[in-house]
Amino acid sequence: MHKLTLSFLFLCGASCASEKMETVSCYQDLLSVNKTFHALIDSLPDAVIEGLVKEPDVNGALGRNRAGYFHVRFQMDIGFLASYAVKFNSDDALEDFLRAVEYSFNRQKAAGDFELVIPAGLQSLGPPSEADLASGTSFFLSALGSSLALLHQSAWFTSRPTDNIKIRLNDLTPKFQQAVAYLKTQTDVLKKYDDKAPNRLLFDALAFYGMGTYLNDAEVKQIGMDFMELALSKQDKAGFFTEGGGFDSSYNGVSIRLGVSLLGILSPREAIYPAMQKALSCGVQWQASRVLSSGEISLEGNTRVYPGGEEFLGDEKQIAWIDTFLAFYFTYSISGEKRYELLANKVRDFYL
Secondary structure (H helix, E strand, O other), X not given: XXXXXXXXXXXXXXXOOOXXXXXXXXXXXXXXXXXXXXXXXXXXXXXXXXXXXOOOOOOOOOHHHHHOOOOHHXXXXXXXXXXXXXXXXXXXXXXHHXXXXXXXHOOEOOOOOEOOOOOHHHHHHOOOOHHHHHHHHHHHHHHHHHHHHHHHHOHHHHOOOOOHHHHHHHHOHHHHHHHHHHHHHOHHHHHHHOOOOHHHHHHXXXXXXXXXXXXXXXXXXXXXXXXXXXXXXXXXXXXXXOEOOEOOHHHHHHHHHHHHHHHHHXXXXXXXXXXHHHHHHHHHHHHHOOEOOOOOEOOOOOOOOOOOOOEEOOEEOOOOHHHHHHHHHHHXXXXXXXXXXXXXXHHHHHHO
């Protein structure tokens, strides 16, 4: 059994399956059309965005931080707030997003990293490593970077007059730069720590490329593309991204969702763009082969997420079905292949 201490990963979930699954090879080019991240978010049904968004508390805390500040990694739901804001042109959601970002950076330390306050009930798990903390910051910056890129792809946001929200967001730029500067010092740590977990390499890629795009920093964007290359090198010829030396239907869905989101931010002029398209097209076809007729995502044969598998903060990890749902729906949005809309809805209906 794999055990983790305070490793900052995330997943959510269901149970094992025994139905017979189809087998598939990578035969179809699904992601050859270029779509922005904004177009992908806009393609999602209203009810999906409404179901995913979480409101911060009055201070801006999200997730586990609502019970008392823990770590900035648990502010990742800012991404759903930004998505809601641009989907519905919502000033209220934009204000919630900014309040949650400000709350996050109120906990920034001088070196650019963030405070950690371990809850009393988790003290027995022991302190996180330097790599755990760097990974947690990378997760948060992946959500922030993609959110900022999304806002700047939105005509609703970019065409609005310079108001209090834009001024407050601009005032945070030095803090954003400071956080990226810290993460740059952790590049080698992350490459080593995340070597056998390409989903985390893609979180790193999104953190660097998304923030580099917002900050107009070519060096930071290049670091992001370096992480993309590392992630692509971990793909098996069958289509899945290897996790812990094998396949994992939970984390593979995470990898695809992250990768397709990156495609929406990545410039099509970048040399890695077509390689990303091909790899993710293969990955989503393998992921489809893990969906049972019921809509359940099989955990059979997984290396990480299965009954008795890895734990996160003392609880057994569950299937990240939302990531697979989004991966399938984004694939449908790009390819027009109705099968992937049907698969997305089948997965959603099983787990809701």
